[in-house]
Amino acid sequence: DTEVTQTPKHLVMGMTNKKSLKCEQHMGHRAMYWYKQKAKKPPELMFVYSYEKLSINESVPSRFSPECPNSSLLNLHLHALQPEDSALYLCASRPIGTLNTGELFFGEGSRLTVL
């Protein structure tokens, strides 16, 4: 299994809603990432988890709350978002240690629209 699976693929939410994005991988990767990508732009790093602990937070607003409940799962909890938060949210993973070739494995993303 070499896939990173993201759900849902599409999400529409209002500014007062609370929703979550989910990411799952079964490759044994112990580093997991959230990226945000706007149209025609490169992915922007949001959060990095290493061994289920948050290691990087790129000064992301608190309305985005990441969670890594175990080594296979990564969630992104969304609350009180703004229309400008509409974007493609990408999850990625990679192995740590001797298996690390540098490659990041990306999921297909969750397309978020905030009304």
Place this chain on the structure above:
Amino acid sequence: QQQVKQSPQSLIVQKGGISIINCAYENTAFDYFPWYQQFPGKGPALLIAIRPDVSEKKEGRFTISFNKSAKQFSLHIMDSQPGDSATYFCAPRGPRGSRLTFGEGTQLTVNP
């Protein structure tokens, strides 16, 4: 993203032609130089990558050329095909780093 400059922003090539995309970087601490390919509606996927101890790496129709002194690396796609139409990102990485530094991307269109 100021550390990485990717060019051109867009590229149109005829089928069978050569596509060349360039990436210039400033951070001499980068130690891994990948190119990612992204199709519409999909996440990026690693296409090819090079370490700084070699100057060229070829995988099928795709070649990376690396010039350490000039702090540049480039992607060459030989015999370009319509199926190569995608957005390409260079994304060098720092030592022991967890993060990639993405270029702005190049939208490649290969006309049949």
